[in-house]
Amino acid sequence: MQCGDFRVSYGSDERIFETRLPVVGVVVLLAALAFVPLFAGTYWLDVLNRIGIAIIGAIGLNILVGFTGQISIGHAAFLAVGAYATAILGSKAGLPFWLALPLAGVLTSLFGLVFGVPSLRLKGLYLAIATLAAHFITTYGIIHWESMTNGVLGFNVTPASVFGRPLDSDERVFYLIYALVIPAVLFAKNLFRTRVGRAFIAVRDRDVAASVIGVSLYRYKLLAFVISSFYAGVAGGLMAYHSRIVFPDAFTLLVAIDYLAMIIIGGMGSIIGSIYGAVFMTLLPEVLKLGATSLTGVYPNAFGLIASARDIVFGLAIIFFLMYEPMGLARIWERFRSYWKLWPYAY
Amino acid sequence: MTEHFVFLLQLVIAGVAVGAVYSLMALGFVLIYKASTVVNFGPGELVLFGAYVAWATILNMKLSLAVALPLTLVVAILLGLIIERGVLRPLIGEPIISVIMVTFGVASVVRGVLNMTWGSDTRPFPALFASEPFRIGPIPISPVHVWSFVTVVLLLAAFSLFFKFSLLGTAMRATADNQQVAQSLGVSVKGIFALSWCIATVVSALGGIILGSVRGGVDFSLADYGLKIFPVVILGGLDSVAGVLIGGVMIGVLENLSGGYLDPVFGGGVKEVAPFVVLVVILMIRPYGLFGRVDVERV
Numbered sequence: 001m002q003c004g005d006f007r008v009s010y011g012s013d014e015r016i017f018e019t020r021l022p023v024v025g026v027v028v029l030l031a032a033l034a035f036v037p038l039f040a041g042t043y044w045l046d047v048l049n050r051i052g053i054a055i056i057g058a059i060g061l062n063i064l065v066g067f068t069g070q071i072s073i074g075h076a077a078f079l080a081v082g083a084y085a086t087a088i089l090g091s092k093a094g095l096p097f098w099l100a101l102p103l104a105g106v107l108t109s110l111f112g113l114v115f116g117v118p119s120l121r122l123k124g125l126y127l128a129i130a131t132l133a134a135h136f137i138t139t140y141g142i143i144h145w146e147s148m149t150n151g152v153l154g155f156n157v158t159p160a161s162v163f164g165r166p167l168d169s170d171e172r173v174f175y176l177i178y179a180l181v182i183p184a185v186l187f188a189k190n191l192f193r194t195r196v197g198r199a200f201i202a203v204r205d206r207d208v209a210a211s212v213i214g215v216s217l218y219r220y221k222l223l224a225f226v227i228s229s230f231y232a233g234v235a236g237g238l239m240a241y242h243s244r245i246v247f248p249d250a251f252t253l254l255v256a257i258d259y260l261a262m263i264i265i266g267g268m269g270s271i272i273g274s275i276y277g278a279v280f281m282t283l284l285p286e287v288l289k290l291g292a293t294s295l296t297g298v299y300p301n302a303f304g305l306i307a308s309a310r311d312i313v314f315g316l317a318i319i320f321f322l323m324y325e326p327m328g329l330a331r332i333w334e335r336f337r338s339y340w341k342l343w344p345y346a347y
Numbered sequence: 348m349t350e351h352f353v354f355l356l357q358l359v360i361a362g363v364a365v366g367a368v369y370s371l372m373a374l375g376f377v378l379i380y381k382a383s384t385v386v387n388f389g390p391g392e393l394v395l396f397g398a399y400v401a402w403a404t405i406l407n408m409k410l411s412l413a414v415a416l417p418l419t420l421v422v423a424i425l426l427g428l429i430i431e432r433g434v435l436r437p438l439i440g441e442p443i444i445s446v447i448m449v450t451f452g453v454a455s456v457v458r459g460v461l462n463m464t465w466g467s468d469t470r471p472f473p474a475l476f477a478s479e480p481f482r483i484g485p486i487p488i489s490p491v492h493v494w495s496f497v498t499v500v501l502l503l504a505a506f507s508l509f510f511k512f513s514l515l516g517t518a519m520r521a522t523a524d525n526q527q528v529a530q531s532l533g534v535s536v537k538g539i540f541a542l543s544w545c546i547a548t549v550v551s552a553l554g555g556i557i558l559g560s561v562r563g564g565v566d567f568s569l570a571d572y573g574l575k576i577f578p579v580v581i582l583g584g585l586d587s588v589a590g591v592l593i594g595g596v597m598i599g600v601l602e603n604l605s606g607g608y609l610d611p612v613f614g615g616g617v618k619e620v621a622p623f624v625v626l627v628v629i630l631m632i633r634p635y636g637l638f639g640r641v642d643v644e645r646v
Contacts, residue, residue: 124443125386130630133623140620311459318452322445
């Protein structure tokens, strides 16, 4: 009888799905998602859209932080560059979304390349501080390049349009977002079955050892920044198309911390974990809102406390996960699954 | 003296004063880093906490300053103990990303609790120092700046004497130097971690009180001052107490000068970003700062 992690070939080690059941599950989930806009209300569609965007952004950050070990507090700046690039290319230059979005991704990648240069000299907390500084410098640049960005006010974004039909409602943007979430997840999942992905992991685990076995730190660190910021650029672009307005306050340092929290809570170095984290962090304020709504009868002030309650719950969640489950929700699910798989044996 | 020169001197004086407060806040950061290699990414919230507790005790509960000030510091010490015992101690030896994120988590909780208790409106803060400016020659100097500078220098002097001569201070230096040796000589290293957090919360609270009375009010934007300590500590050296004072004053002067001279050129806000530009430059050419230990890990 097989127990624990039992593999006899490289093929089985690299397999994405270990059993048939998850394949069925994913297919059913995707099929269900395709029909969601038909009956979901605007509120839940909006939440789902934000979850989709967060998934792409969180996977991007996880590739950089969770898989390559380069701590970045500058993710909000990447998102901002992506959003502004999309908005400017789409609304001011009049490009269609299928050009604006990838171009924004490429531009953000170039930006990430520059952002990543300090990582060649610094690591750990010094890199974290450098990215923090880069975040503020980027924000400053966005606010003060008024001819392009319209400063603190931001500007409205022309909705993306497919065959002349503007994607100006939540259900239409939904399809755009999830049409990109699927390749984003697939690409990331497959990236770590390739030479490049394994090089990233080697850099994370021990950079000196990685360079000794021939992994070019220079190349792979910058590549991690490039791929990660491409994801962030696309996520930012989707944000622009989703909210149809871009303004600097949507990309504060707190957004970067939110994304870091997503990958910590979901699971660092886990693609599925990024998805769990994105879902968790997006639903958290909504659940609090629901809770507050049901409490208003008893305690009329409840609604005013949401913002601070969110801060507290958010902070406690980070602290809780770091103390008790540093591998995040992905590991919790794994443990739960293997418990039932092996039951009644311990292992 | 020309008008131009007066303008320059005014900027420098205001910069030195605000820089001194940065030094005070950065001292807490550096102590924590030296003792336990923990980087506190929520220094602003500690400042905020001190300022709000001081506001609550002085203006809300109407206690006299002689009672309110020690009370604030005691509450700050309690906060330091709670953070260290409750959160940081279980994470000793964890990867750096965990420690960084947990300080973000703590900051978020502190901010949430403050917001829930007292709301986010701007609160008037009592002016602890006289506000009528006096003149030295043609240069108007506001006493607030002088007093905050003097207070900070006195506090930093007191702390350096403490580190130099007291038993606890020596133990702190020993821990910073080598944890294992310190422990083998009977120093309670965990106790030192806790002490460094308590000192950090206390100096941050003092920084918050001084900033609050300089600005005449406290609100959540005070937390942004906390982030200014990153340029300060990187410039001065992450593990250098002397670097804190010089780094703080230099960053304070630099941001005021850049604000005064470059704002008209770049259209405002240079003051906020200039310290971070300096930070990146220093990280690229001299990551250990002016006075830091040179064994910084390089890639």
